[in-house]
Amino acid sequence: xxxxxxxxxxxxxxxxxxxxxxxxxxxxxxxxxxxxxxxxxxxxxxxxxxxxxxxxxxxxxxxxxxxxxxxxxxxxxxxxxxxxxxxxxxxxxxxxxxxxxxxxxxxxxxxxxxxxxxxxxxxxxxxxxxxxxxxxxxxxxxxxxxxxxxxxxxxxxxxxxxxxxxxxxxxxxxxxxxxxxxxxxxxxxxxxxxxxxxxxxxxxxxxxxxxxxxxxxxxxxxxxxxxxxxxxxxxxxxxxxxxxxxxxxxxxxxxxxxxxxxxxxxxxxxxxxxxxxxxxxxxxxxxxxxxxxxxxxxxxxxxxxxxxxxxxxxxxxxxxxxxxxxxxxxxxxxxxxxxxxxxxxxxxxxxxxxxxxxxxxxxxxxxxxxxxxxxxxxxxxxxxxxxxxxxxxxxxxxxxxxxxxxxxxxxxxxxxxx
Amino acid sequence: xxxxxxxxxxxxxxxxxxxxxxxxxxxxxxxxxxxxxxxxxxxxxxxxxxxxxxxxxxxxxxxxxxxxxxxxxxxxxxxxxxxxxxxxxxxxxxxxxxxxxxxxxxxxxxxxxxxxxxxxxxxxxxxxxxxxxxxxxxxxxxxxxxxxxxxxxxxxx
Numbered sequence: 001x002x003x004x005x006x007x008x009x010x011x012x013x014x015x016x017x018x019x020x021x022x023x024x025x026x027x028x029x030x031x032x033x034x035x036x037x038x039x040x041x042x043x044x045x046x047x048x049x050x051x052x053x054x055x056x057x058x059x060x061x062x063x064x065x066x067x068x069x070x071x072x073x074x075x076x077x078x079x080x081x082x083x084x085x086x087x088x089x090x091x092x093x094x095x096x097x098x099x100x101x102x103x104x105x106x107x108x109x110x111x112x113x114x115x116x117x118x119x120x121x122x123x124x125x126x127x128x129x130x131x132x133x134x135x136x137x138x139x140x141x142x143x144x145x146x147x148x149x150x151x152x153x154x155x156x157x158x159x160x161x162x163x164x165x166x167x168x169x170x171x172x173x174x175x176x177x178x179x180x181x182x183x184x185x186x187x188x189x190x191x192x193x194x195x196x197x198x199x200x201x202x203x204x205x206x207x208x209x210x211x212x213x214x215x216x217x218x219x220x221x222x223x224x225x226x227x228x229x230x231x232x233x234x235x236x237x238x239x240x241x242x243x244x245x246x247x248x249x250x251x252x253x254x255x256x257x258x259x260x261x262x263x264x265x266x267x268x269x270x271x272x273x274x275x276x277x278x279x280x281x282x283x284x285x286x287x288x289x290x291x292x293x294x295x296x297x298x299x300x301x302x303x304x305x306x307x308x309x310x311x312x313x314x315x316x317x318x319x320x321x322x323x324x325x326x327x328x329x330x331x332x333x334x335x336x337x338x339x340x341x342x343x344x345x346x347x348x349x350x351x352x353x354x355x356x357x358x359x360x361x362x363x364x365x366x367x368x369x370x371x372x373x374x375x376x377x378x379x380x381x382x383x384x385x386x387x388x389x390x391x392x393x394x395x396x397x398x399x400x401x402x403x404x405x406x407x408x409x410x411x412x413x414x415x416x417x418x
Numbered sequence: 419x420x421x422x423x424x425x426x427x428x429x430x431x432x433x434x435x436x437x438x439x440x441x442x443x444x445x446x447x448x449x450x451x452x453x454x455x456x457x458x459x460x461x462x463x464x465x466x467x468x469x470x471x472x473x474x475x476x477x478x479x480x481x482x483x484x485x486x487x488x489x490x491x492x493x494x495x496x497x498x499x500x501x502x503x504x505x506x507x508x509x510x511x512x513x514x515x516x517x518x519x520x521x522x523x524x525x526x527x528x529x530x531x532x533x534x535x536x537x538x539x540x541x542x543x544x545x546x547x548x549x550x551x552x553x554x555x556x557x558x559x560x561x562x563x564x565x566x567x568x569x570x571x572x573x574x575x
Contacts, residue, residue, distance in 0.1 A: 186469060188464060268492070272480040325471050340471070341477065349459065351493065355570075358495055358496050
């Protein structure tokens with residue numbers, strides 16, 4: 001199976017629509033991206049603090065079981081019994097000494113080693129398996145695991161670079177800032193969006209849309225393109241960080257810039273403004289910092305709402321988005337209440353974020369079965385070189401996403417910009 | 419023993435609740451809440467884990483008003499029509515100066531091309547108080563059984 005892409009531009013400023021809708025592309029993404037030389041977000045260590053704690057998740061279409069062993073080490077394995085391919089663990093989370101498949105009760109220890117086969121030698125010398133069956137050859141497939149600043153990452157590649165190198169200084173810096181103290185997990189929100197997973201990865205890299213689609217941000221002055229901010233990427237341009245600084249513009253600046261966009265900010269105010277209150281928690285005054293890690297996660301701070309987002313593709317036409325919200329273990333009740341109040345901004349019903357699902361679904365719906373030369377246009381913030389921008393009206397990191405995607409998928413154009 | 423009049427009034431309150439939402443009368447729907455109300459939509463997953471994260475949390479009527487203003491003027495969302503079916507209303511007893519009431523709900527959603535699907539189902543766990551102008555929700559907790567929200571959550575459940 002190979003894929004032939006007729007790129008119109010080598011800088012990824014034109015993306016063919018069919019790449020979002022093709023089953024062969026999707027199958028190849030599983031092999032070359034999710035099971036390829038990447039690291040994926042699996043969960044937080046704070047979700048599995050005790051020996052025996054486990055969680056199940058997905059890396060692409062592959063079911064993954066993450067467990068904490070008795071010695072405290074974290075292990076990730078493919079959640080698929082070596083016998084007949086059934087999911088070994090059916091729960092989303094829990095605590096156990098051993099993982100046992102319900103189908104024929106094959107059991108595995110917390111590292112994925114096969115430790116028990118019922119009736120392996122049959123009953124009274126009859127049935128069972130031949131003597132040459134070696135349990136040690138039939139454990140669960142192991143992923144490489146790295147725990148960095150309390151986040152558990154997994155990779156199917158034994159040779160890919162260490163997690164710190166994969167993330168690079170920019171992502172390591174942002175994750176270190178967000179994960180600066182022990183966490184307290186506050187809960188989950190999940191949604192299923194009916195669009196191709198790449199549309200969401202692009203959405204997270206598109207600063208241009210933020211203050212146009214999400215009118216709440218502009219209307220109430222939470223985040224405007226006139227604020228000081230921009231985008232940063234890692235050296236390979238596969239991850240990105242969007243940031244902005246609170247209070248770095250005035251209502252007058254915004255009104256002038258948004259002139260014909262009918263800014264509502266002089267007529268709308270919240271009756272309960274606590275929703276927008278920003279309590280500075282870090283050394284800098286950034287009130288918005290959302291980083292996105294290739295291929296399946298984002299790490300978010302908006303004011304005092306902190307979360308990870310995990311993207312789980314569910315075929316060409318859908319993906320699940322899982323929001324894991326947290327505070328810090330030393331938060332007092334007032335701070336916890338404040339974070340819970342600001343949850344209203346995010347998630348499937350977030351006053352700021354609800355539009356993303358709609359934007360992705362209408363983009364997906366309107367671009368099916370287009371000819372190979374039908375493309376999107378990605379050149380806000382300029383064409384050519386892919387690099388950081390110290391301003392907000394740009395979608396350059398989308399081109400960064402595609403440049404690394406094309407490299408992994410082995411579909412780079414001649415003279416590809418990286 | 420719950421007075422028949424109170425029981426009928428609570429039934430009417432639930433009927434109005436569904437009817438206002440289905441007709442996009444959010445401003446009328448708002449008036450079914452007491453001034454010191456709490457309205458929240460909670461994934462059952464978090465309820466079972468004992469975790470406090472909600473999908474929507476309005477800690478007072480002003481926060482509800484803010485959400486309605488935002489939906490009307492500052493949000494873009496799927497163009498849809500809702501249909502609430504509310505049943506199994508159980509008045510569990512007196513709670514403070516009101517009643518503890520639970521009910522099941524099912525909510526279908528249709529898009530503007532006429533295609534519909536089951537959008538949400540779950541349980542309302544409420545406290546109903548009687549004001550001068552009739553019964554009001556003082557607290558309303560929507561516990562969503564299918565907590566992976568299809569598409570997005572815009573208008574209330």
